[in-house]
Amino acid sequence: MVKNPNLAKAINDRGWGMFLTMLKYKAQRFGHTYLEVGRFFPSSQLCSETLLPIPILQNGYNSLGVRFVDCPHCQKQHDRDINGAINIRNEGLRILALGTSASAQGGDVRPMASGRKKSTVVLAIPDE
Numbered sequence: 001m002v003k004n005p006n007l008a009k010a011i012n013d014r015g016w017g018m019f020l021t022m023l024k025y026k027a028q029r030f031g032h033t034y035l036e037v038g039r040f041f042p043s044s045q046l047c048s049e050t051l052l053p054i055p056i057l058q059n060g061y062n063s064l065g066v067r068f069v070d071c072p073h074c075q076k077q078h079d080r081d082i083n084g085a086i087n088i089r090n091e092g093l094r095i096l097a098l099g100t101s102a103s104a105q106g107g108d109v110r111p112m113a114s115g116r117k118k119s120t121v122v123l124a125i126p127d128e
């Protein structure tokens with residue numbers, strides 16, 4: 001989210017770091033697991049049913065104004081936010097199960113810029 005310049009200013013202005021601190025504290029307090037998914041995880045660009053990449057240029061899907069996309073893989077219409085949320089949840093569960101954030105595709109391919117956050121999305125999953 002924070003890599004989008006329009007959203008980044010709004011999120012940073014409202015104290016994203018403070019929000020994360022509070023979320024960690026609340027997760028610990030209520031016995032939940034707090035973890036962060038890699039900032040380059042393509043949550044909105046994968047079909048949540050088949051895990052295949054959704055062509056991002058199709059129908060201008062890369063624009064945040066496009067809220068739905070017709071998936072060429074599962075033939076369903078995905079809500080961008082719901083699809084992304086399902087992918088983030090599944091990625092969090094995968095990280096928990098494997099104990100590593102390395103992805104099957106070989107992890108992050110972009111170099112980590114110094115002074116920037118490692119991740120932008122957060123999960124708080126109830127412990128079993």
Ligand SMILES: [Zn+2]
Nearest residue numbers: 047049071074
């Ligand atoms: Zn799909």
